[in-house]
Amino acid sequence: MSDLLERLRGRGWRMTAQRRVVAEVLDGEHVHLTADEVHARAVAKLPEISRATVYNTLGELVSLGEVLEVSTDKRAKRYDPNAHRPHHHLVCARCGAIRDVRPIGNPLADLPDSERFGFTVSDVEMTYRGLCPDCASA
Amino acid sequence: MSDLLERLRGRGWRMTAQRRVVAEVLDGEHVHLTADEVHARAVAKLPEISRATVYNTLGELVSLGEVLEVSTDKRAKRYDPNAHRPHHHLVCARCGAIRDVRPIGNPLADLPDSERFGFTVSDVEMTYRGLCPDCASA
DNA sequence: TCCTATATTGGACTTAGTCCAAGTCAAGCA
DNA sequence: TGCTTGACTTGGACTAAGTCCAATATAGGA
Ligand SMILES: [Mn+2]
Ligand SMILES: [Mn+2]
Ligand SMILES: [Zn+2]
Ligand SMILES: [Zn+2]
Numbered sequence: 388m389s390d391l392l393e394r395l396r397g398r399g400w401r402m403t404a405q406r407r408v409v410a411e412v413l414d415g416e417h418v419h420l421t422a423d424e425v426h427a428r429a430v431a432k433l434p435e436i437s438r439a440t441v442y443n444t445l446g447e448l449v450s451l452g453e454v455l456e457v458s459t460d461k462r463a464k465r466y467d468p469n470a471h472r473p474h475h476h477l478v479c480a481r482c483g484a485i486r487d488v489r490p491i492g493n494p495l496a497d498l499p500d501s502e503r504f505g506f507t508v509s510d511v512e513m514t515y516r517g518l519c520p521d522c523a524s525a
Numbered sequence: 526m527s528d529l530l531e532r533l534r535g536r537g538w539r540m541t542a543q544r545r546v547v548a549e550v551l552d553g554e555h556v557h558l559t560a561d562e563v564h565a566r567a568v569a570k571l572p573e574i575s576r577a578t579v580y581n582t583l584g585e586l587v588s589l590g591e592v593l594e595v596s597t598d599k600r601a602k603r604y605d606p607n608a609h610r611p612h613h614h615l616v617c618a619r620c621g622a623i624r625d626v627r628p629i630g631n632p633l634a635d636l637p638d639s640e641r642f643g644f645t646v647s648d649v650e651m652t653y654r655g656l657c658p659d660c661a662s663a
Numbered sequence: 664t665c666c667t668a669t670a671t672t673g674g675a676c677t678t679a680g681t682c683c684a685a686g687t688c689a690a691g692c693a
Numbered sequence: 694t695g696c697t698t699g700a701c702t703t704g705g706a707c708t709a710a711g712t713c714c715a716a717t718a719t720a721g722g723a
Contacts, residue, residue, distance in 0.1 A: 401689050401700060422680080437703050442680070461596050463679060477636070477644055486642045490635040497628040498615070498653055504624045506615055508655035515636055517646035539669065539720050560711080575672050580711070601710060 391453055391468075398451065408433045409444045413454060413468040419476075419485045421463040459485060459514050475512065479519035488515060529591055529606075536589065546571045547582045551592060551606040557614075557623045559601040597623060597652050613650065617657035626653060 391410055396402055412420070412428045420428070426441040445466050448454035455467040459478045465485070474487040494511045529548055534540055550558070550566045558566070564579040583604050586592035593605040597616045603623070612625040632649045 403689070403701065405702070423678095435703085438680090439682085439704075440702055443702080456599065458596055458599050461594065461602055464599055477640075477642065477646065479644065480647075486644070488636060488640045488642075490632065490640065491637060492630070492635045494628065494632060494635070494651065495653075497630045497632070498626060499629060502615075502626040502628065504615065504626075505658035506617065506624070506653075506655045507661045508615065508653050509618075510654045512652045512654070513632065514650045515633075515644075515646050516648045516650070517644045520643035523645045541670065541720070543671070561709090573672085577673075577712085577714095578671055581671080 394453070395451075404433055405429075405436050405440045406444055408436060409441060409448075413448075413466060416469060417486055418469070419457060419459070419465040419467050421465055423463065425466060457485075475514065477515040477517065479522055480516050481518055481522040484519045484522075532591070533589075542571055543567075543574050543578045544582055546574060547579060547586075551586075551604060554607060555624055556607070557595060557597070557603040557605050559603055561601065563604060595623075613652065615653040615655065617660055618654050619656055619660040622657045622660075 392402065392407065395406070395410075400406065408429045409425060411432065412425050422438075422442055422445055425445065426436070426438050429436045429441060445454065449456050449466070453468070453470055455470045457465050457467050457476060459465065459476050460483060469487055474489050477486045477488045478484070490513065494513060495508065498508060498511075530540065530545065533544070533548075538544065546567045547563060549570065550563050560576075560580055560583055563583065564574070564576050567574045567579060583592065587594050587604070591606070591608055593608045595603045595605050595614060597603065597614050598621060607625055612627050615624045615626045616622070628651065632651060633646065636646060636649075
């Protein structure tokens with residue numbers, strides 16, 4: 388994620404301890420944390436970081452296209468650092484576990500003109516639901 | 526929607542003025558109202574109906590499978606009476622207009638085993654995004 | 664018509680998130 | 694290296710969406 392920090396510096400960002408910590412927390416694959424989870428992990432590394440700064444930083448990262456907001460459940464938004472390789476999500480209906488998935492085919496092409504109601508369709512978001520191995524065997 | 530009222534009576538529901546009004550408000554196609562919108566329209570017909578009752582009734586309808594909860598934007602949940610014919614949604618990114626759509630093919634089959642991570646996948650929810658005719662021409 | 668389990672109500676409470684005025688500090692410059 | 698300053702951070706107040714509850718009302722069966 389230090390390439391992320393580089394890109395941000397390139398865009399004129401001041402490199403503060405808070406922003407560095409948020410970027411660190413958002414590192415890895417299958418990472419889909421809520422703002423409060425990001426805050427909790429950030430506090431572990433930098434105790435004085437505020438909720439407001441976490442929200443600010445996440446919002447900035449989203450509007451720069453470096454992080455995606457996903458709303459797979461009906462609760463808090465989740466923040467997904469895997470923004471540069473398009474993907475969809477598979478969610479456990481019981482425990483909430485989330486995985487990144489890449490279905491085959493092009494779902495945009497599967498919406499016939501007669502079902503477009505004159506819209507200019509540019510994007511599709513898919514959420515698969517089911518039970519993860521742990522929850523299925525319990 | 527009076528067949529809905531019949532089904533509810535059959536399930537032992539007391540038929541109150543409040544429940545009748547909520548059911549009336551949720552009538553039609555392409556209906557995707559928030560709880561507050563349902564409440565506002567219900568108040569127009571039955572001024573003394575409370576927010577709590579609207580939430581209670583919507584929750585009951587959802588758990589009976591008569592109404593779907595959809596979260597197409599990141600704001601309030603929307604309530605969709607079109608629960609008996611499976612469908613997906615097409616949302617205008619600018620004004621929020623929502624249409625019911627039926628893509629061709631079976632998106633469940635498009636998720637290869639190697640992308641299932643051992644999950645038992647049972648369902649998929651698709652949200653197409655774009656601009657509605659009005660917003661595209663503005 | 665009466666009775667009572669079921670439904671409704673208003674308001675307090677919670678959760679997720681936004682906003683702001685005041686204080687702090689990163690980074691360019693002397 | 695030390696100043697300066699505008700960008701950044703902070704805590705707390707505020708909002709929106711939704712839940713919960715004790716008190717009250719009523720649908721529908723006896
Ligand atoms: Mn993801
Ligand atoms: Mn719908
Ligand atoms: Zn699970
Ligand atoms: Zn529109």
